[in-house]
Amino acid sequence: MTIVYFVRHAESNVNNHDDLSRELTEKGKKDRKLVTKFLLEKRIDLVFSSPYKRAVDTVKDFADQEGYAIQKIDDFRERKVDAGWIDDFSSFAKQQWEDFNYKRSEGESLHEVQERNIAALHAILEDHGNKNIVIGSHGTALSTVINYYDGSFGFQDFEKIKTLMPWIVQFTFEGKQCTGIKSIDILNGY
Template sequence: MTTVYFVRHCEPNYNNHDDLTRELSPKGLQDCQLVTDFLSDKEVDIVLSSPLKRTIDTLKPFAQSQNLTIETVADFRERKIDDVWIEDFDSFTAKQWEDFSFKLENGESLQEVQNRNIAALQKCLQDYSEKTIVIGSHGTALSTILHYYSENFGLNDFLRIKPLMPHIVCLEFDEFTLLSLKEYTLYKG
C-alpha cells in the first residue's frame, strides 16, 4: 500500500499577488507547527511539493525535523487563473466548476489542472510504490484531484475547504487503485 498525504498550505499573505513568491502570513508561519505535529508519527519516506513558496514553507519545518529534503514537482502547482489578479474570484470559480473546460485567456481550466496533477500523482505512485509520501498542495489543485476520484466532489466541497489552511487529505492506494480517502482539518480559525 502507498500512502499519500496531500497538505494544503497554511494561510498565505494575500497582499502579495505574485503566485510564485507569495509567502505565508504570520498566522500561516505559526500554523506550520500543526502540520509538523500531525505528520511527525507517520513514518514519511519522501516529501514533495508544488514549487510555490507557500507550499514549500508549509512543509519546511516538518521536513527539517525528519531530516528529509523537499523535492519540488512543477505539475503539483496551483492553477494559473490569468496574468492579472481576479477581483471577483467567487464568480470565476463557480464558472470553472460548472464547466471544467472554462478558462481565461492566459489561464488554465480545471480540466487542465486536474490532468497535470493526476499525471504527477500517478508518476509518484509508480516511483514511490509502498512508501508514505507527503505532497505540498493547493486548494484548487487538491480539489481537482478529489474530483477525479469522486465526481460528486464539486463547487460546494471546494467552498467548504477553501478557508481551511492547513488541510490534509490522506489517500491510500494499492498500486493505482484508490482504497481510502480521509480528510483532516487542522485549521484553528
C-alpha cells in the same frame, strides 16, 4: 499500500499577487507547526511539493526537522487563473466548477490542472509504491485531485474548504487505484 498526504498550504499573504513567491502570514507560519506535529506520527518516507513558496514553506518545518529534502514538482503547482489577479474569485471558481474546460485567455481550466496533478501523482505512485508520502499543495489543485477519484466533489465542497488552511487530505492507494480518501482538519484537532 501507499499513503499520500496532500497538504494544502497554510494561510498566505494575499496582498502578494505573485503566485510563485507568495509567502505565509505569521498565522500561517504558526499553523504549519500543526502540520509538522501531525506528520511526525506518520512514518513519512518522502516529501514532495508544488514549487510555490507557500506550499514549500508549509511542509518545510516538518522536512527540516526530519532531515528530508523537499522534491519540488512543477506539475503540482496551483492553477493559473489569468495574467492578473481576479477580484471576484468566487464567481470565477463557480464558472470553472460548472465547466471543467472553462478558462480565461491566459489561464488554465480545472481539467488541465487535474490532468497535470494526476499525471505527477501517478508518476510518484509508480516510482515510490508502498511508501508514506507528503505532497505540499494548494486548494484548487488538491480539489481537482479529490474530484478525479470522487466525482461528487464539486463547487459546494470547494467552497467549504476555501478558507481551510492548512488542510490535509489522506489518500490510500493499491498501485494507482485509490481505495480511500480522508479529510483531516488539523486546525480543529483532526
